[in-house]
Amino acid sequence: MSTSVRFKQLLASALVSASLCTTAFADTWRYAHEEYEGDVQDVYAHKFKEYIERESDHTLQIYRFGELGESDDIMEQAQAGILQFVNQSPGFTGALIPEAQIFFIPYLMPTNMDTVVEFFRTSKAINERFPQLYAEKGLELLKMYPEGEMVVTADEPVTSPSDFAGKKIRVMTNPLLSSTYKAFGATPVPLPWGEVYGALQTNMIQGQENPIFWIESGGLYEVSPNLIFTGHGWFTTASMANKQFYDALPKQDQQMIQRASEYAFNETLKHIDGLADRSLKKIQAADSDVTVTHLSEAQIDVFKERAELVEKTFTEMTGSSGKELLMQFKSDLAATE
Incomplete structure (x- = not known):
């Protein structure tokens, strides 16, 4: 047998072996999120999938x-x-990681999209401090990202804390969010998402808060038709991996996952640009009974005064760790703005 033929046989054998090894390490990974088809978390998940599989x-x-x-x-x-x-909002993760509730201190986050995006890209609190906090709970934080400005819906228009008096407002199962609506004058009612529509329909609760795209997607305006733009914050969420799984991966897979999360982040930001306006137009086209209230600066100032109580509650819940995080958060925001 010639040297040339022998070399080709060895090369072919090596290629087959390499192929088999690649196949042996090809896995099906499972990713779950909290939203419906086409919603923001679903867009992020599919962009993440697109990169991984490519x-x-x-x-x-x-x-x-x-x-x-x-x-x-x-x-x-x-x-x-x-x-x-898994993709989960700090609204639920807050019970596991109390510091994650910082996103629910009202009027801490800006509502201008460009400022919000820049903050998420550059914040030391988000990109350096939070990964450590999540790691302590067995989670590899991949990316925190914004979904949209929070909007309140209610059984009637609201312009002041006194309008919230006697109203039961659904909140996610996170203690600080309950403190927010107590400060705003309402009675908070923690409920899982699956029960919200029915609770509004039967008047068990009189309102709730969510980004406008979710209000449209979930049909909440059908049973809670008064939309109130309070300007008190943005809905934030986070994608993460099981840390034991992540740490056991080859370095190249870890790097690929990080690149996939960055790709999904950037693509999702494109998706949410203008999403709130499009969703509001869909709601108004679908239901003529919907009202839209944008609070004035003077009306917002009244709510902001009450928000100071929530910030105090946050530091009491989280101790020195929370205080340090809040200081870093404010420093990052100041640098962004």
């Missing part, structure tokens, strides 16, 4: 809201390693 032999199976349970259920599955990836 750059590796791995595949990603995505589960939307309700397919594996509520938000608390998918977090438990992620911590147990049943899911490799």
